[in-house]
Amino acid sequence: xxxxxxxxxxxxxDSDLSLLRVEWASGQDMRTFRASATQLAELVGxxxxxxxxxxxxxxPDISVYDxxxxxxxxxxxLVKAQLEQVVLAIGRRKVHNQLALDSLIAVSRPFIKFDIxxxxxxxxxxxxxxxxxxxxxxxxxxxDAVHGPGLPTQGLSEFRNSYRPGF
Numbered sequence: 460x461x462x463x464x465x466x467x468x469x470x471x472x473d474s475d476l477s478l479l480r481v482e483w484a485s486g487q488d489m490r491t492f493r494a495s496a497t498q499l500a501e502l503v504g505x506x507x508x509x510x511x512x513x514x515x516x517x518x519p520d521i522s523v524y525d526x527x528x529x530x531x532x533x534x535x536x537l538v539k540a541q542l543e544q545v546v547l548a549i550g551r552r553k554v555h556n557q558l559a560l561d562s563l564i565a566v567s568r569p570f571i572k573f574d575i576x577x578x579x580x581x582x583x584x585x586x587x588x589x590x591x592x593x594x595x596x597x598x599x600x601x602x603d604a605v606h607g608p609g610l611p612t613q614g615l616s617e618f619r620n621s622y623r624p625g626f
């Protein structure tokens with residue numbers, strides 16, 4: 460199910476897998492980042508999401524002020540959710556946000572009860588989160604119908620056939 464309630468975020472949720480996919484959809488405009496992050500945390504709690512993918516390749520650099528806000532206001536809400544696994548898709552050229560994530564995780568580590576894994580792009584992370592589910596091709600088709608096929612991100616292409624089980 461594609462969720463369209465937040466104009467800053469591209470969201471997809473699958474209730475059978477309890478999987479939420481998140482991408483930033485507002486380009487370089489971060490003026491409403493905090494409100495959108497708050498709505499995202501509320502959605503994760505409301506839908507009792509257990510598996511979440513944050514595609515950090517789509518986010519612009521997160522300011523120091525927003526990093527502090529995330530650690531003080533957002534993470535305390537997120538760590539109380541029923542999350543079991545979180546994938547952070549982030550390419551090697553996104554050094555600023557990688558360091559921001561590392562800092563945020565380090566500060567919140569004592570309270571984080573879910574597994575966090577890093578992948579360079581969204582697709583392998585989705586395969587891992589879904590445990591290579593047969594539902595994934597359907598979810599990718601649904602996503603592509605709304606957002607278009609995955610484009611190369613930061614010089615990395617997502618070769619879908621090489622990740623499909625049975626091929």
